[in-house]
Amino acid sequence: MSKRIKYLFIAITFGVLAWLAGAELVRADDVTLTWTNPTGQEQCTEAGPLTTLAGTRIWELVAEIDDPAATTVTLNGKLPGEYQYVATSYTTDGEESRVSGKTTKTVTEFMAVAGATAYQVVTINNGFWLLPIGTVSADTECIVNQSVNGKYAIPTSSVSWSPGATARPVLVVSDCG
Numbered sequence: 151m152s153k154r155i156k157y158l159f160i161a162i163t164f165g166v167l168a169w170l171a172g173a174e175l176v177r178a179d180d181v182t183l184t185w186t187n188p189t190g191q192e193q194c195t196e197a198g199p200l201t202t203l204a205g206t207r208i209w210e211l212v213a214e215i216d217d218p219a220a221t222t223v224t225l226n227g228k229l230p231g232e233y234q235y236v237a238t239s240y241t242t243d244g245e246e247s248r249v250s251g252k253t254t255k256t257v258t259e260f261m262a263v264a265g266a267t268a269y270q271v272v273t274i275n276n277g278f279w280l281l282p283i284g285t286v287s288a289d290t291e292c293i294v295n296q297s298v299n300g301k302y303a304i305p306t307s308s309v310s311w312s313p314g315a316t317a318r319p320v321l322v323v324s325d326c327g
Contacts, residue, residue: 181225181233181255183208187218188239188247202241209236209249228257229327230294260302262324264288268309270319271298280323284311292326302326 191200203218212235213223234254239247264287269280278299287308296303301323309322 181228181257182222183225183235183237183253183255184222185237185250187221200241202243202245204240204242207238207240207246209238230257230260232256260292260294260326262286262290262292262302262304262326264290266290266324266326268304268322268324269301270317271321271323282312283315283317283319283322284309286310286324290324292324298323300325 185206187203187206188200191198205214205216205218206220207214208223208225212225215223232254233256234252236252237250264285266286267282268284268286270283272279272281280299280301286304287310290304290308292302292304294302302325304322304324304326306318306320306322311318
């Protein structure tokens, strides 16, 4: 077996083993929302204490929190951009409050988690091969506007190269949030 094929086999095996390990490899920035739960019933004016509060709904509809004591939620995996949210509270008997005021959250980071596989992009005929060549270092920012096959470009300086990997490609990609 030639040395090149042996290294390719090792790289592919490493990539398959990392995939089989099932570790969470990517994340995007998180969004945390905070609110104040209502304490009284609403019927044009305050109509007495609210004793049947059952929870809160966060509208995008991204979450339904079935805990009447909850006052915060973190939404994982948001891509860079601006998001707007509103919420309602609901009771055990199906009554729902008016929609809250709108809040806007901006996500700016697009990161790969430490340990994600880094790939070299190799063009073949009319397509691409993504060859595993290492792992991504902690706090590596992905480049949103440079992608291939669902993977995003990362700086080569953030790659921990696989043992025996001699190639140092110009373009390296990884899974990102």
